[in-house]
Amino acid sequence: MTDHPTDSHTIERYEATGGYEQASRTIGMTRDELVEEIKTSGLLGRGGAAFSTGLKWSFLAPARPAYLVINGDESEPGTFKDRQLLERDPHQMLEGVIIAAVANEVHHAFIYIRGEYAKPARRIQAAVDAAYARGYLGAGIFGSGFDLEVVVHLGAGAYICGEETALINSLEGLRGEPRLKPPYFPAAKGLYMQPTIVNNVETVSNLPHILAMGAKSFTEVGHPLDTGTFMLSVSGHVKRPGNYEVPHGITWRDLIYEIGGGIPGDRELKAWIPGGASSPWFVPEIHLDDQITKDICAEAGSMLGSGAVIVMDDTTCMVRASERIVRFFAHESCGQCTPCREGTTWLEMILRRIEDGQGRAVDLDLLLDVSDNISVGLGWPPKMTTICPLGPSAVSPILALRDYFRGEVDSHVELGGCPLKPVEAHA
């Protein structure tokens, strides 16, 4: 998905490499055929929840009109893969949009791009314009009787709109607050209370490839339970940060030391965040040789989430890193649910006072107590006291402090300050 010539964003280049052939081919196919093909491929959603795309499609209620919404609200800290797919290969995603629309008998699709992604949004709009001009979008696409309108919708700075029901509210011109599920499963009661499919940018970017190579061949790539390649955004203390398209099943050691080039200055690896800021952390002593798949990650008490791997070396203060992640969730909480709205704010304040040297010996227990009010039992996957998973996500770094870095919290309290000086910006 990421092999990009410099003009990969143009429709001419995309067509020269076989672009839109698969979308055009879907016109003659039935909904059942297409849903079955995607089910067979084993494709799991790449937005964070890793749910079967084919299954999701099959749940779409029969009422019409139905809508297709592409989630390009990529905002999970550490994640920048969709940005690359949108900027460098917008037609690949747009072909996926057409395939998904035909498969689900949808005539109106919305591409929701986060507000800070002005450039990716421009690229996608240009691609949409080019596809309209070619007759691949609009009335009677590819000369058929099938109409498809596509609207690019720009967000305005709210992480929570990446949650699919919040995104739908946002598209309806409301505050981006998540809806209760049930009853508001998008497949039954989504946009304008009509059946709606919400798929991530990377997910639909896979669709042309699945149709081109055949679902069976797609299952031969990657891990049997987690098929195909996927994008990992690797950042933090690695020599070669970037987006890497890898098959499921390589190990964390391969990723951090081979692909990522290891830790700058050959310092020690202290911990990494395996799937975006929402995911519980991993440490080298336990997890370095685990394979990177959804199931193995879940067994180890975390998730691959959005594929954002944030690497932290031994100069990193874990209290400070936790505070920064919790601050994010406190800022992005939509405010509907008390445990999240109040809990994330308190977690942030307690972590800040520990980092600033005002911590007390009981503060770790207090952090765990507040966390337990947001995510009862502090298990994984979290038991929710909230409408959406944002609140429980803020608890992930607290679990790392409890399980791996208790001593570091204690030494902050004993020293009355941070034992690790923050690093200077790189030159």
Add this chain to the structure above:
Amino acid sequence: MSQWSEATEERAREIISRYPQKRSAVMPLLYLAMAEAGHLTNEGMEEVARWVGITPAQVHAVASFYTMYKREPTGRYLISCCTSITCMLLGGDDILHAVEDESGVPHGETDAHGLLSVEHVECIGACGGAPAVQVNYELIEGVTPERARDLVRWLNGARPEVINGDEMQELFGGVRSFDWAIKEADGAVGPYPAFQPLGTVGSESDA
């Protein structure tokens, strides 16, 4: 009584026509209102309310939910410094301090001339090129504190008409998340994203 230019009104009509329900046009229309007045004024929100047929209070409720709708006067150049986890790990806090110090504008504030606003923001999806900064939502990756100071001096001195991401990246940037490859000709002209929904084609015009 409308206060919007004819071109803006035409665009508002086009945008509304693209959605199955008028209310869905609130967000793009709020951006139009910002572009008209430089920031989101009460009058702008009332205008949006009239266009989509809801109350000004309902529009206000939406506008206040999202960080990019600036309801206070905002500088011609909005400098957004990322201090989320990856940028923090690689010195993002130092970038923010350098920008604040060089501009004399603390985060969340605007200078006396209405030229520069400074804010710290959560993750802007540039972690492979951390630490990162945006000016009017155009990205610079791989910034250093010294380059951040240069950026502030450049904005104050050169006062570019259009904020172009490629130009800024070349002048002030370093390591990038990925190869950008494609040069862009234009860019942003105010503290709101340089994006026109609809582009040139609507469903009717390509028939």
